[in-house]
Amino acid sequence: MKLAGKVAVVTGTSPNIGGGIAQGLADEGARIVCVDVAADNAQQCAEWIERRGGESLGVVCDTTDEAQVEAMVTRARDAFGGVDILVNNAGILGGQSVLDMPLERWTRQISVNLTGTFLCTKHVARVMVEQQRGGSIIVIVSTAGHQGQAGNIGYGTSKSGLLNFTRAAAMDLAPHRIRVNSLTPTATDVEEGLERAVAWGRARPERRGRLLDFRKMIPTGQLPSPRHYARAAVFLASDDAEMITGFDLRVDGGALAKYWPWIPGDGPRERE
Ligand SMILES: NC(=O)c1ccc[n+]([C@@H]2O[C@H](COP(=O)([O-])OP(=O)(O)OC[C@H]3O[C@@H](n4cnc5c(N)ncnc54)[C@H](O)[C@@H]3O)[C@@H](O)[C@H]2O)c1
DSSP: OTTTTOEEEEEOOOTTHHHHHHHHHHHTTOEEEEEESSHHHHHHHHHHHHHTTOOEEEEEOOTTOHHHHHHHHHHHHHHHSOOOEEEEOOOOOOOOOTTTOOHHHHHHHHIIIIIHHHHHHHHHHHHHHHHTSOEEEEEEOOGGGTSOOTTOHHHHHHHHHHHHHHHHHHHHHGGGTEEEEEEEOOSOOSHHHHHHHHHTTOOOOOOOSTHHHHHHHSTTSSOOOHHHHHHHHHHHHSGGGTTOOSOEEEOSTTTTTSOTTOOGGGOOGGGO
């Protein structure tokens, strides 16, 4: 058990990536605070971890509201005696082009993706500083934060901002032995998230269709699943990564390393 005795706050615990990371950290012995603005995602994730033999608390919190974030961190501390790990995963996906994006939608996306991460980091890090036992903070980014994606201006901008938020926060917190790293997922296989939703007692959601195209583009020929991100998060959260801070760990099946004109599903690279 790599995280025995640790307490982790995970934000955005839907059955997809946040739920997968929460489950993966719990399987390594961490006690988990499942944080979500949607009550069912907070509660059902916590109940699922408990049913699997772990310890967990669900907290409803809008991470863009500083008072709610402070109250959430206080509840985590009261329940489990402190916080050692924070996974800033809550986010709003999708969007529109720079020509069409409504200001209101832009503002909310930037607020959840950037400001929510800032507020959770600020208040969890303050507790970590006070505890004087170090800590690990993980920021969930996206390949869309590394490259210019069409039709997604607010998402790509906010995720790109998080890459440098991570480096800057890592510098602020290094003297306190608090490490801050980002984790870059990419287009994610939906099957595991659908199965987890059913395991949580929900009706099986509709499957989105466009991921077949992504599979053709990715060098590994297989899209990552939440469990792959969870294993990387366990590593970053654990003492195995004690000298790693300000780093971005890409769990993207080689997507960002790929020479841009090569489409792996089309055949051998010599054709390019
Ligand atoms: N799904 C993908 O293909 C993919 C790819 C790359 C990166 N990511 C990133 O991974 C993370 C999770 O993605 P997902 O696919 O599981 O998304 P999701 O929509 O299933 O989960 C996001 C969760 O965040 C919660 N949330 C939204 N606003 C919040 C707020 N203000 N306060 C608290 N919680 C809030 C939602 O309720 C939801 O439970 C996101 O940061 C996303 O950008 C996803």
